[in-house]
Amino acid sequence: MELIILLLCGGLTIIASLLVIFTRNTVHSALWMVTSFFFMAVLYLLLRAEFIAILQIIVYAGAIMMFVIYAIMMLNLRQEEQGPVRKTKVVGVVLLLVLFLELMVVGVGRGLLAIKGPVTDQLMAKFGHVAVLSNFLFSDYILPFELASILLTAGVVGAVVLAKQKSE
Structure with a gap:
């Protein structure tokens, strides 16, 4: 049952995060971000990191999102007209992907090196x-x-x- 909830919340977090990026309306994008934060909090609860889950909801879904929505309203963001894709955008996307892959390699490498020995019940009790x-x-x-x-x-x-x- 826990695995089903983990996979469901993980998938919904990814979908909500993608909707943050691809939604054209900035307020809807902010609401999708709140949804993503709540699913992340559920993932933290499944990892038995209750404190981090509560911080995720209070700090990110509460305070940070109010700040983002306030900034959206104050800056009066309007939808821009879409023009042709420029070379600079393509180069930017390629550089972003390279940076993402680099961070993944470094993060996975450090994560694997950080775990020394078997994961015990005492270690899991201290997590979070x-x-x-x-x-x-x-x-x-x-x-x-x-x-x-x-x-x-x-x-x-x-x-x-x-x-x-x-x-x-």
Whole structure:
């Protein structure tokens, strides 16, 4: 039964994520993103990572999506007319695919190296636990955590500057 739910939620997550990309209406795209986030939360629950599942719903499906929908309404995005496909778009798609494949190779390689020895019940009990997550986040991964906060702050400041320039 758990395998059926896992496959169903995984497939629905992929479908909802593809609809985020290919839906033309930006508000509908944002709603598909919320749907994708909820299916991801179910996947986290199946992995017995309850804390991460709750964070997924509260932070991503709640706060981040409200921010995205607010930004869509404030920027007054309109549908652009479709023109012919330019060479730069083709080159961009090719570079995106190369980057994606590179990240997959690096991610799979690190993931396989990170698991040392058999997965025990004690190890599974600690998976997704708040104490273990915070220990990794604020000890081993403190630099990426701080860099991500700086990057997010710069993104918000840039969005405000761009929105102010358009309105003036």
